[in-house]
Amino acid sequence: MDLAYIIAGLAVGFIVGLTGVGGGSLMTPVLLWFGINPATAVGTDLLYAAFTKCGGVIVHQRAGNIDWKVNGWLTAGSVPAALLTVLALHVWHPDVTTLNALIKHALGIALLLTALAIVFKTRLLALTRGKQATSSDSKPSLPLKTVMVGVLLGVLVTLTSIGAGAIGTIALFLLFPLIPTARLVGTEIAHAVPLTLIAGLGHAGLGHVDWLLLANLLCGSLPGIWVGSHLTGRVPDGALRPVLALMLALVGLKLVW
Known part of the structure; x- marks a missing residue:
């Protein structure tokens, strides 16, 4: 079964490198398909995301593609929200059946939101870029709005491991x-690293991380991301994203209902 996990990591890493779609929205459903219980799938995937995105931070920082001020606003909301969510799970300490049911429903909703974000990304981007506006940084309400987005992402990512990529970027x-x-x-990749690391360690404290599974996934995903990133642009984005969105929507609907 170890080989199957390595191949799964390779496939997901390749798709993430090729399309930019967040690993959580793909890896967690794959782990559920393998029969991993939802809590362990989420906890393991959070640390998987933290390790894999570290490389992305280095690349984007070298290219000057990280706005650390915006990242700070996001982190100010997401990290405390993640800590409070983990604390709530520790204090509540629900039984396995209840926790898995909670995570399944939250995961289903997150997948549906991610599918919508993928489908409407181009339209939303065209709409926002077409607006006549002064510099975004001059709006006094932006820091508060960004912190609130961070809070929502902190709760969503901690419960589902999904949201830091597609939803956060949108x-x-x-x-x-x-x-x-x-x-x-x-900026969103840089923000995702501390968020997924803290949330993942919180789940590890609850016993929701399979360390051997994590190692197998990383063995496959790291070369997969490298290959996929070098093929970016050669496969039509318009062909891949609808297929991914449909797959995530179907999985999300199944989990919710």
């Missing part, structure tokens, strides 16, 4: 239409 597109796309993507 939120940044809407809030900061004048910032280049590459810079927004790099």
